[in-house]
Amino acid sequence: MVLRHALLGLLAQRPASGYDLRKQFERSLSFVWQATPSQLYAELNGLADAGLISADPPGPRGRKLYRITQDGREELTRWLSETSPARGVRDEALLRVFFLWVLPDGAAQEYLRGEAARASAYLETLRELEASIEWDDSGFDRYGRIVLEHGLRLAAAHAEWAEWAAAQTPAEQI
Template identity: 35%
Template sequence: MSLPHALLTSLLERPSSGSDLARRFDSSIAFFWPATHQQIYRELGRMEQAGWVEAMPEARGRRKVYTCLPAGRAELERWAREPVDVPVVRDALLVRLRADAALGPLGLEGHLRDRLATHESRLAAYEEIARRDFGRELDRTARVQRAILEAGIAHETQAVQWCRGALAALDA
């Protein structure tokens, strides 16, 4: 259950409303912890109950801006030390490949080309961010942030290469 802690981190970086968070998740955190606005609002409600965050309704506006409280910060530090599971991977394309091996050619080349295109475009986007945000001397904070981005870059690079190899295996 990392969503509340991802939200706490995001709120530490900058106090935000639910919709702000939904947008920021979409553009940055989504690649390692995607969340919809429904999840985010539900979780913000729980976190307010727990006393981890505080909601400030904007004067003249329907928005509520949330701030991380000291209890939220303490919870984040406590949680960071908990054991971490290796993330589970569930890839329906590999299931399809196994079905192809069992049944004979199923015409999966199109699926593989689609996926290759997705990974190539994500990789290009991440590399652009790396150039823009980390093309200089880095302090510790920036080095850790870059390590997070490098996880995405490494993942997409590997995926691109694998797709090409798998296409060759189907083709030959």
């Protein structure tokens, strides 16, 4: 039900086609929530069946413009204000750290340095993203910026942790 409400949230700003939503998703929500195109199109049909969005008659290339309905807006608000977010963590990269002692000397350090490099590169990506967006004062942009700030802070903390962690591990024996 999360993707469902995410799409509702995007459509609460303005009407859009599945394709539009897919692009918007990639540029924003996908940094905190992954979804595949097939999931997205399926969910749109589900949303329309439930009456939470309505579709204009198909235009060129079969494009369908979706609009949020009053029921949809109410459902979005209900979700935000009356339900709590699930808190399931699933971080495979971090899980692996528990098992790094299994590997020969040096490999753990290599893994952790790789994590640091990856986090630094991601941080750089986010900085470029921040600079490239023409932020406006819409609600979506104001809160999108807040989410981006989260990414910047957490990526920096993750990179620092990984450098620190690498320094705790044995170097390769020569």
